[in-house]
Amino acid sequence: MTLRPAGSPRGNPRDEIILYLASMRAFAISLTRNVAAADDLVQDSIVKAWTHIDKFQPGTNMQGWLFTILRNTFYSDRRKRSREVADPEGVYAATLYEKPAHDGKLVFNDFQRAFDQLSPEHREVLILVGASGFSCEQAAQTMGVAVGTVKSRASRARKRLAGLMGMVEGEDVLDGMDANTTAVMGRSGMQAA
Amino acid sequence: MNQLMSNDPGKSKLNEQIDQNLKRVYDEALNEEVPDRFRQLLDALKKKQAEQ
Numbered sequence: 073m074t075l076r077p078a079g080s081p082r083g084n085p086r087d088e089i090i091l092y093l094a095s096m097r098a099f100a101i102s103l104t105r106n107v108a109a110a111d112d113l114v115q116d117s118i119v120k121a122w123t124h125i126d127k128f129q130p131g132t133n134m135q136g137w138l139f140t141i142l143r144n145t146f147y148s149d150r151r152k153r154s155r156e157v158a159d160p161e162g163v164y165a166a167t168l169y170e171k172p173a174h175d176g177k178l179v180f181n182d183f184q185r186a187f188d189q190l191s192p193e194h195r196e197v198l199i200l201v202g203a204s205g206f207s208c209e210q211a212a213q214t215m216g217v218a219v220g221t222v223k224s225r226a227s228r229a230r231k232r233l234a235g236l237m238g239m240v241e242g243e244d245v246l247d248g249m250d251a252n253t254t255a256v257m258g259r260s261g262m263q264a265a
Numbered sequence: 266m267n268q269l270m271s272n273d274p275g276k277s278k279l280n281e282q283i284d285q286n287l288k289r290v291y292d293e294a295l296n297e298e299v300p301d302r303f304r305q306l307l308d309a310l311k312k313k314q315a316e317q
Contacts, residue, residue, distance in 0.1 A: 086311075094295055095295060097295075098291055098297075102294065114303060115302065118303060118310075119306070184290065198283075
């Protein structure tokens with residue numbers, strides 16, 4: 073069940089890397105917004121993790137350690153190239169995100185468009201804290217910044233995201249109405265028009 | 266206590282929806298099949314290690 077902290081480690085931590093391939097890839101896609109670039113990033117990160125496995129402290133959060141390698145590789149590559157890698161054919165956007173939204177308000181495609189426009193730093197903090205289940209402390213450790221920085225960056229990222237979607241806190245459709253009421257009103261409004 | 270737990274209905278509802286969409290973005294990527302190349306890479310690294 074639980075790993076004993078003392079004594080010889082039960083297994084080689086290298087054998088655990090495989091458990092995090094899917095989450096590394098999801099994080100890489102969140103950062104790059106491009107599947108080919110994400111896969112190259114995961115590949116480089118696996119090699120780095122394998123090579124520097126002695127830097128991993130058994131018993132600590134391996135996912136966080138792998139994510140740190142991955143995001144450091146991403147930002148360092150990005151500095152080297154100093155230009156954004158685009159998805160010229162829009163392959164990723166076209167293939168992955170065609171499912172219809174099921175909540176009437178924040179239409180998912182609109183959300184993704186806004187999300188894509190965020191800086192990678194903003195996407196990173198939102199995905200780590202808002203979606204991957206990392207605590208602010210874990211995110212801070214992964215990103216190599218203070219917890220306060222994580223919180224303020226996440227807050228700015230949310231504001232930017234809301235702004236990109238044309239939604240302002242406390243304004244318009246969200247003001248004092250529940251989602252169902254708003255959705256119904258939106259539909260009937262459209263039929264009447 | 267903190268901003269995200271605010272009782273302001275507009276704000277918390279907006280954040281709630283942002284969180285739902287963020288989860289969906291992440292989960293869709295997470296649920297994709299992991300390409301074989303990564304397992305093959307790990308196998309190759311393991312093989313190389315065994316030879317050393």
